[in-house]
Amino acid sequence: MKMKELLLFLSCVLCVSAYGLHGDVHINGCSDFDAEDMYGLDGEEVAYADFNNHMEVYILPPFAEPMIYPGAYKQAVTELKVCRHNLKALSAVMKDYPSNNHAPSAVMIYTRDEVEFGEENTLICHVTGFYPAPVNVSWTKNGQKVTEGSSTNVPYPNKNGPFTQISRLQFTAQLGDIYSCTVQHLALTEPLTKIYSPIGDPGLRTAGVALLHRLWAC
Template identity: 35%
Template sequence: MMFFFIKSFAATHLMIWSFVASSQDKHELSYFVGSFRNGSSEALLEFDSDEVFYVDFERKTVVCTGPSSIKGKISEILQSLNLYNSARKNIAVTMALVEYFTAQTEEQEKIDPPEEMFLYTTAEVHSGVENTIICFVSGFYPPAIKVRWTKNGNPVSEGVSRSRYYPNKDQSFYHFSTLSFTPSETDVYSCTVEHPALESPRTVLWEPEFHHQHHNLDIFFAVSLGLGLLGVATGICLFIKALERS
């Protein structure tokens, strides 16, 4: 089965070709091509929602992002298909559609604010141990957001990185920014996102919860339980001795 879809907004055209294998186990292969009024473009292939490759238009190459076990085979296939030139032709088509619909309609472009935004770390948090915190933002359109980090209210730029924009199945986008940091008990971090659909920036705070605190609490309960059992055992021994004497 195959279908062709064009998302026709004044600022963007996103063409998606999807192929569903006709077998007992169904799989979906989706190829996304998008052009935006700001001049940026996206082209990528997904298999069952997992990215297989994307086109890096700045470096003029196709980047394989699939599992390492099959990257070599996929890279050979991609080179033989000359996919970079094909992606450029598709982008040219979408850019022409952008210009056409921009000229033909005066409708206001649809914009959607982020639906999800939360912070989480890549590992358990320990005081003084380097870690990475991730600010995940999803459900917004168009793909244009600004992300700012602070530590204890002060702007942070060192150790910050950002991902590309990734498409969701509902034609919105998701994006994440990461911050490498070494936590301490008094630190408070924040991630602030700006988007055209937001009336004001949205901020999420994060404070570290150290794993060792729970560990010490477990030790306390273990020691308390051990002492309690020792007391019970001692009481039983004394009771038995008292019976023997009587």
């Protein structure tokens, strides 16, 4: 198997109150042509490095208190250099390493915020339970492929071993539009596609979410 991508991660558990523990994770990954650096809390993405725009981006809903990682982007650039150095070395060593592949156990599509027709929002395609990383996620609107406004984070490991990966698409909800996210993975015999379409009366400014699951036995 040709080694195409290296994922390095650091995970620690922080005690933030007298009543419970929270898991704080920092993951950075790279390939020959791409890279990502992500911070997460309790299984949710909090921030990531945008290497195209040279900045740290914080993924927080409008009502959340700001959570800032000082110097995060500068650190991400430094770690990217280390990652690519290690990738070059490991690619030669692990080119014939046997694989143990698991297809995604669940794919979900939903919106980040409550939907209001004519208002900007974010569609989220949540893929979990796969190994090895990554998956490839693509989006369509009314049957046409879209790339503008889409982003996919670095895969991060679940507690039981497999990975989770999240892709996002910025969109404006309009009645009758149909969106899809399609997931490809080397353990799948064919791509997985999930559908989302806003429904309801625009006067009531409501929407529905098509949420489907597909499970595979390990």
